[in-house]
Amino acid sequence: xxxxxxxxxxxxxxxxxxxxxxxxxxxxxxxxxxxxxxxxxxxxxxxxxxxxxxxxxxxxxxxxxxxxxxxxxxxxxxxxxxxxxxxxxxxxxxxxxxxxxxxxxxxxxxxxxxxxxxxxxxxxxxxxxxxxxxxxxxxxxxxxxxxxxxxxxxxxxxxxxxxxxxxxxxxxxxxxxxxxxxxxxxxxxxxxxxxxxxxxxxxxxxxxxxxxxxxxxxxxxxxxxxxxxxxxxxxxxxxxxxxxxxxxxxxxxxxxxxxxxxxxxxxxxxxxxxxxxxxxxxx
Amino acid sequence: xxxxxxxxxxxxxxxxxxxxxxxxxxxxxxxxxxxxxxxxxxxxxxxxxxxxxxxxxxxxxxxxxxxxxxxxxxxxxxxxxxxxxxxxxxxxxxxxxxxxxxxxxxxxxxxxxxxxxxxxxxxxxxxxxxxxxxxxxxxxxxxxxxxxxxxxxxxxxxxxxxxxxxxxxxxxxxxxxxxxxxxxxxxxxxxxxxxxxxxxxxxxxxxxxxxx
Amino acid sequence: xxxxxxxxxxxxxxxxxxxxxxxxxxxxxxxxxxxxxxxxxxxxxxxxxxxxxxxxxxxxxxxxxxxxxxxxxxxxxxxxxxxxxxxxxxxxxxxxxxxxxxxxxxxxxxxxxxxxxxxxxxxxxxxxxxxxxxxxxxxxxxxxxxxxxxxxxxxxxxxxxxxxxxxxxxxxxxxxxxxxxxxxxxxxxxxxxxxxxxxxxxxxxxxxxxxxx
Numbered sequence: 001x002x003x004x005x006x007x008x009x010x011x012x013x014x015x016x017x018x019x020x021x022x023x024x025x026x027x028x029x030x031x032x033x034x035x036x037x038x039x040x041x042x043x044x045x046x047x048x049x050x051x052x053x054x055x056x057x058x059x060x061x062x063x064x065x066x067x068x069x070x071x072x073x074x075x076x077x078x079x080x081x082x083x084x085x086x087x088x089x090x091x092x093x094x095x096x097x098x099x100x101x102x103x104x105x106x107x108x109x110x111x112x113x114x115x116x117x118x119x120x121x122x123x124x125x126x127x128x129x130x131x132x133x134x135x136x137x138x139x140x141x142x143x144x145x146x147x148x149x150x151x152x153x154x155x156x157x158x159x160x161x162x163x164x165x166x167x168x169x170x171x172x173x174x175x176x177x178x179x180x181x182x183x184x185x186x187x188x189x190x191x192x193x194x195x196x197x198x199x200x201x202x203x204x205x206x207x208x209x210x211x212x213x214x215x216x217x218x219x220x221x222x223x224x225x226x227x228x229x230x231x232x233x234x235x236x237x238x239x240x241x242x243x244x245x246x247x248x249x250x251x252x253x254x255x256x257x258x259x260x261x262x263x264x265x266x267x268x269x270x271x272x273x274x275x276x277x278x279x280x281x282x283x
Numbered sequence: 284x285x286x287x288x289x290x291x292x293x294x295x296x297x298x299x300x301x302x303x304x305x306x307x308x309x310x311x312x313x314x315x316x317x318x319x320x321x322x323x324x325x326x327x328x329x330x331x332x333x334x335x336x337x338x339x340x341x342x343x344x345x346x347x348x349x350x351x352x353x354x355x356x357x358x359x360x361x362x363x364x365x366x367x368x369x370x371x372x373x374x375x376x377x378x379x380x381x382x383x384x385x386x387x388x389x390x391x392x393x394x395x396x397x398x399x400x401x402x403x404x405x406x407x408x409x410x411x412x413x414x415x416x417x418x419x420x421x422x423x424x425x426x427x428x429x430x431x432x433x434x435x436x437x438x439x440x441x442x443x444x445x446x447x448x449x450x451x452x453x454x455x456x457x458x459x460x461x462x463x464x465x466x467x468x469x470x471x472x473x474x475x476x477x478x479x480x481x482x483x484x485x486x487x488x489x490x491x492x493x494x495x
Numbered sequence: 496x497x498x499x500x501x502x503x504x505x506x507x508x509x510x511x512x513x514x515x516x517x518x519x520x521x522x523x524x525x526x527x528x529x530x531x532x533x534x535x536x537x538x539x540x541x542x543x544x545x546x547x548x549x550x551x552x553x554x555x556x557x558x559x560x561x562x563x564x565x566x567x568x569x570x571x572x573x574x575x576x577x578x579x580x581x582x583x584x585x586x587x588x589x590x591x592x593x594x595x596x597x598x599x600x601x602x603x604x605x606x607x608x609x610x611x612x613x614x615x616x617x618x619x620x621x622x623x624x625x626x627x628x629x630x631x632x633x634x635x636x637x638x639x640x641x642x643x644x645x646x647x648x649x650x651x652x653x654x655x656x657x658x659x660x661x662x663x664x665x666x667x668x669x670x671x672x673x674x675x676x677x678x679x680x681x682x683x684x685x686x687x688x689x690x691x692x693x694x695x696x697x698x699x700x701x702x703x704x705x706x707x708x
Contacts, residue, residue, distance in 0.1 A: 013620075020619055021305050021612045028472065028479050028611075038645035041662055070600035071607040074477020075470060101330035102323075102603075104586075105595040133335040134538035137531040140388065144528055151347075152338060155587065195392040196516065207470035211463050214669060215678040219404035221396060228466065229473035230643055248476040253646035255472045255611075260637050262619035267633070270623050290597030297598060301605040305612055313566055319602040320549070321570035325577025326595055328546040329586065335539015339532065355533030359540035366547065375501040375704045381537050382703050383505030384530050386692035387512025393692075397685030401678050420671050427675025428682070435683045452679070457628040459676020461635025462668055468614055468640055475611035478604060 012269030020262065027258040031250035038250055045217060046234035049224030052202045053083070056175050058091030061168045063142075065189070066110070067135075067181035069102030072206050077110060078232035078245035079204035080180045084114035086239045093164055094126040095174075097150070099135035099185060104154065123157075127164050130154030135185065136192050143197035145169050171199040180204040186213055190221045204231065284493060291489035298478060427455040502698040509696030550574060635672070639665050 056062055064083060068076045087094050098107050111128055120126055129150040132138040141149035146169050147159045159165055168174060177199045179189045186203035190213075193199040202224040205213065210227030217225050226235050229252060232245030300315035340356050343349040358380055364373035405425045412418035433445055434452030441449045508530060515527040553567040561567075580590040624630040641647035642665025651660025694700035 017616045020616050024612055024615045028475055032479055032483050040645050041648045070603040073604060075473045101327050105592060131330055131334050132535060133542060134535045137534045141531045191392045191396045195396045207466040211466040212677055214674045215401055215681055218674055219400050221400060228469050244480060249645050251476045252472060253644040256640045256644045257646060259468055259615055259618050260640055262615060263622050266619045267624055286593060290593060294597045294601035298601050298605045301602055314569060315602055317566035317569040318573050321573025322577055322594055322599045324546045324549050325574040326599055328543055329578060329581035331539050331542040335536060340536045351529055352532060355536035358533055359536045362537055362540050365544060372497045376504055377537050378704060379501035379505035380508055381534055383509035383696055384512050384534055386695040387509040389692045390513055390689055391516040393685050393688050397681050401682050423671050424675045427672060428679045431679025453628055454631055455672055456676050457631040458635045458672035461632040462639045462673035464636040465639030469643060471611040471614045474608040478608040
């Protein structure tokens with residue numbers, strides 16, 4: 001017969017998953033509806049990312065690659081928008097591309113929004129080259145000739161005719177490559193574009209990917225990095241315009257503390273059960 | 284009703300249909316999931332055809348007379364042989380071309396960027412640190428990397444000194460995996476925050492347009 | 496021929512792509528660009544092949560009236576509508592971008608958002624500090640989770656002029672043990688990738704060619 005009081009130990013480890021789901025939903029929803037406006041500390045990586053963007057002279061052209069699809073747009077859209085706002089605000093011109101077919105619609109939406117806000121013209125201030133299959137071949141081909149990799153832009157217009165690309169055809173003529181990426185794309189930019197062509201690269205990543213590329217940041221192969229929605233929030237603060245990144249931080253905070261509470265509860269239940277069983281065995 | 288407002292409402296309904304899986308598997312979720320598979324496959328095939336075949340082959344060859352692209356088109360056709368089991372072996376030429384080309388340009392780049400520069404990144408900071416704290420950090424990184432590489436060397440049994448060093452490697456790996464776990468939780472929650480932002484901000488805005 | 500031909504082609508192409516890295520020879524550089532362009536055409540066709548396989552699979556389910564075949568009709572209908580819309584009305588305007596924006600995107604995003612709930616449930620049920628390695632994993636995970644959010648960044652103490660918080664500890668975990676772990680894995684995987692690539696070019700590794708190679 002189980003000793004009295006062991007039931008609550010077991011209960012600690014047996015909360016119904018739907019209760020957990022509701023708790024997570026509440027932890028995320030409530031701060032979105034009732035913001036706490038918690039202060040946001042800026043990391044060194046985000047400062048480095050911002051510094052690299054600030055280092056590009058007005059009028060120069062940067063390459064911005066939308067290396068993600070709708071599944072990670074919640075984390076990466078705020079970064080992409082902040083990069084464009086930063087660039088356009090400083091008079092830096094942007095040639096955009098994507099290594100994912102699903103990135104085309106995302107890139108068009110964000111470019112249209114940022115360009116409309118800043119009053120920028122297609123072809124002169126920015127251009128979108130679209131999607132090319134095979135990311136490694138594309139990254140290497142750009143090193144030989146951007147116009148060779150993309151004979152036309154996303155809308156069928158010959159890239160030779162774009163005013164933006166006059167005098168810009170290789171990484172050597174592009175002061176900064178910015179990749180906003182899910183999966184390992186930022187690593188591939190370092191390997192293919194950074195390796196053979198010594199392109200200067202900064203990367204905005206999903207949180208899952210960001211933790212993997214610290215080695216590249218430490219060696220300088222990546223000059224700056226943003227990690228996850230927190231990274232987006234930090235960069236929005238540096239650029240001076242809050243967006244979805246900052247707005248999501250209260251929810252992120254509360255939800256993280258809730259998950260840690262779940263972990264501690266589960267382990268507490270486990271430890272207490274182990275102790276009870278050990279006592280029962282001795283008896 | 285504008286196309287945007289109609290779209291937001293459709294998006295909200297489909298979002299809730301996917302979320303319904305949290306309660307249990309149900310026909311609304313399965314309908315939404317099947318629709319997603321079909322629509323996304325259709326979206327991708329149009330883009331792949333347009334960028335991979337039309338813009339990368341048809342337009343350059345037919346309109347710009349870039350006939351040196353013909354071998355690429357031939358290899359692409361050979362790849363289609365995979366659809367018929369009796370002639371599937373023909374696609375091996377296209378696969379071999381693709382995989383070997385990738386292997387060729389991979390070797391020097393990976394050696395340089397993933398191995399040599401990473402080894403240098405482990406040794407140089409330890410040798411040239413500006414402060415005691417930086418030196419200690421760099422030394423810990425170097426020891427951790429060496430311990431992990433000893434652990435990954437499976438050609439010899441992990442006994443004695445090698446065994447103890449590889450045990451340290453495992454502990455360092457666990458700290459790294461813990462950091463990955465923390466960031467994975469962060470990433471997944473961020474995606475949920477994005478959907479809730481859509482439901483609490485974009486959807487009410489569209490509904491307000493409809494009511495005016 | 497069925498085996499030797501592809502392996503020989505692979506050797507020639509692989510050696511070309513390897514040598515081009517080390518030589519400024521114009522002829523080799525031109526062939527290098529040719530191979531990159533051909534590779535993109537092959538990749539594009541391969542991706543189309545993937546979608547065709549999906550269509551054939553669902554076609555078989557519908558023909559056999561297999562379990563859930565009604566949902567296969569939904570998949571085929573969605574695929575057909577997108578192709579027709581893209582071909583007839585174009586990719587820039589009309590139903591094709593609308594369906595991407597309001598059907599595909601939200602569902603794709605929501606499918607991944609579901610994982611937040613499951614990671615919470617898994618953390619509660621399965622994340623146990625049963626041993627020293629598991630305990631270290633748990634501690635590092637908790638430190639990073641708390642230290643990388645604004646609420647956690649406020650928890651700490653002043654020492655002199657500096658404020659030491661969970662964020663300081665989290666930064667250290669990421670910059671030292673995490674860096675060491677990821678670098679060790681990166682070097683190990685890099686060595687494996689290089690060895691496999693050499694074996695592929697030399698024809699020693701042929702499993703990528705399928706059965707009978």
